[in-house]
Amino acid sequence: MAVVTDRDRNGGFVRPLSIAESVHERIYERIMSLEIPPGARIPIDGLARELNVSQTPVREALTRLEREGLVQKAHLIGYSASPQLTRKEFDDLYKFRLLLEPESARQACLNLTPETLARIEGAASDMEKGEPPVDRNSRYSRFARADAHFHDEIMKVADNATVRQAMNDQHIHLHIFRLMFHSRVTQEALEEHEHLLAAFRAGDADAAYEAMHDHISRSRDRLVAAFE
Amino acid sequence: MAVVTDRDRNGGFVRPLSIAESVHERIYERIMSLEIPPGARIPIDGLARELNVSQTPVREALTRLEREGLVQKAHLIGYSASPQLTRKEFDDLYKFRLLLEPESARQACLNLTPETLARIEGAASDMEKGEPPVDRNSRYSRFARADAHFHDEIMKVADNATVRQAMNDQHIHLHIFRLMFHSRVTQEALEEHEHLLAAFRAGDADAAYEAMHDHISRSRDRLVAAFE
DNA sequence: TAAAATCAAATCCTATATGATATTGCATTT
DNA sequence: AAATGCAATATCATATAGGATTTGATTTTA
Incomplete structure (x- = not known):
């Protein structure tokens, strides 16, 4: 070998x-x-x-x-x-996200520097462009990974290793993709990211909290269709 | 074998x-x-x-x-x-707890039944009595475990498996004990638990949130002495 | 026919052997 | 005396073998 x-x-x-x-x-x-x-x-x-x-x-x-x-x-x-997420597990997971991520966005906003903002913006723009996908599955798969990367960049800036690892341990993008592999990339998600970036650029921590909360809630509502 | x-x-x-x-x-x-x-x-x-x-x-x-x-x-x-918790890791861990546990206490209060309340009360009373310890270390060790059990009983009632597992994955009682093995069992912690139980008995979810928040904050303040 | 029992194949779990890498101590050199 | 180099030892990572258990199908029996 x-x-x-x-x-x-x-x-x-x-x-x-x-x-x-x-x-x-x-x-x-x-x-x-x-x-x-x-x-x-x-x-x-x-x-x-x-x-x-x-x-x-x-x-x-x-x-x-x-x-x-x-x-x-x-x-x-x-x-x-592991089996697919059940509806209950899905709901629990999103409650968990809502407890950690909005507050992390607020903290990230407070810690923000020009360099870290640039990194987050780079992660966001990576989601829009990209190689032409061979099929829709692979496109959504790449979207899921890029989204995870964007959220993780924010977590890095929030600078709480415990919270960050607890989030990453959930492998959210993997579970979401397995649930919705047939899904398509929504323009909405990109717009919500843009709102978040706007709050970061303005240095408005409360707005960042709200934008993240809004983004995750909407994401949940988009994905919940998988159970119906 | x-x-x-x-x-x-x-x-x-x-x-x-x-x-x-x-x-x-x-x-x-x-x-x-x-x-x-x-x-x-x-x-x-x-x-x-x-x-x-x-x-x-x-x-x-x-x-x-x-x-x-x-x-x-x-x-x-x-x-x-793994090495001891650093001060930064300790702070991060307690911020993490404050994001999850008070809200879980609130939720537990809303889900409470006579049976589940009895379980939580049982876990609380287990902390006070106990076999005579052979030394102070083993006594605090047992206290740490019993405390973890008490908090976990509340998590069970809160009924969010994701949050519960994320908490348990932190092995808080182990890290705390390694940090403060020479510590003594404080009467204060038991009183704070009693406040929490009072809120549960009254069915006051907001009070349960506050009692848990208060308990964890005070716990942090008691333990932070390990770094000084 | 349906249920129970039996047997064979697949798979797991543990033990052991072997080659590769890192560490340590000693000797040698500067 | 300090630093360097080398050899011996300890430890790791992987491969392979063997006993134990489950699974599934076939046979037997009620």
């Missing part, structure tokens, strides 16, 4: 990347892309053979994914991809 | 418990009890020999603990217990 290597950001050094880590990424991608659909079994030895690695790193990757909530484990039975 | 078994709650069936799981628990206990102090190396083969198991389940347990934030991993170097 050839050792996968990666260029280190700091120096130009090349250092080996663990097989377990790359297996983790590959399984994550398969779940995100619905190649492994919700509820599907994920046999360890099958994956190991398919990826040309041994079972040990596959086990390690699945253990991590379980703790991340993306797969489930039944002792002596095996792993399977 | 003898297989560890456990009695199933439902039927009287006996089913094997995985070694990986029991290793996970044992390492958790060692970290909680400071037997493995913050920052200490945790060699895989050493632990495996000591616990009379192979390296595979130890690896799996450590992978889970890493994802839980209790240990850190450096590729090709090894695992170590």
Whole structure:
């Protein structure tokens, strides 16, 4: 098995990347892309053979994914991809977002510098343009990731590592995409982001809070159609 | 290696418990009890020999603990217990709690039934009595666990699985105990819990919000002494 | 025919072996 | 005496093997 290597950001050094880590990424991608659909079994030895690695790193990757909530484990039975969000879980998730994200937007606004504002604006504009997608699914998938990136940039500026990690641990974009992979990119979401940016540019923290609250509420209302 | 078994709650069936799981628990206990102090190396083969198991389940347990934030991993170097909370992390954690817990207390109050109130009251009274502790450390350790249980009972009633899990993922009682293991059980905390219970009994959701907010703020102020 | 029992294949969980990498201590050099 | 280089040891990461359990189908029995 050839050792996968990666260029280190700091120096130009090349250092080996663990097989377990790359297996983790590959399984994550398969779940995100619905190649492994919700509820599907994920046999360890099958994956190991398919990826040309041994079972040990596959086990390690699945253990991590379980703790991340993306797969489930039944002792002596095996792993399977986590099922779709239920309506209740969806509602809980959005209540959770509404508790954390508007306040984080307010805090981000207070911490804002020209550099960090530019980063957020860059993340926002990344969502509009982009390579021509091969199909609608991949387009929405990319939209979901870019949206997650935009929100995370705001979280970075809000500068609360606990809150940021709790948000990222939810893998919101993955669950949303699995729920609505057939969805289309809405112009509305982009406009709501624009409102948020306007509040940031004006340095109006309360307006940022409101804009984020509004954005998440509307996002919830758009997605709730998946359950009807 | 003898297989560890456990009695199933439902039927009287006996089913094997995985070694990986029991290793996970044992390492958790060692970290909680400071037997493995913050920052200490945790060699895989050493632990495996000591616990009379192979390296595979130890690896799996450590992978889970890493994802839980209790240990850190450096590729090709090894695992170590996570360091103490920094002041910044402590502050972030309490801001996080203040965003989620008061609102959860409000919601719990709205959902309250006689049965669930009784459960919460039971958790509260568990904190006051208890076996005579062998030393002050173990007493505070038990206090920390009981406090976590009390807060979690409220989370259960609030009935938002996302919020509840995000809270539990923080392992607050473990970090607090490691920070303040020499601390003593304060009468104040018990009184604050009593205020919260009073609001619950009165069915006053706003008062429950305020009581929880007050309790967490005061808790933070009591603990912040650890950094001075 | 339906239910129970049996058996084989698949899969899991754990143990062990092996090569690769990092760390440590000692010797050597400057 | 400090610094450097090298070898030995410790530890990690992965591969592979074997015992244990579940699953599913086939056979048997009521």
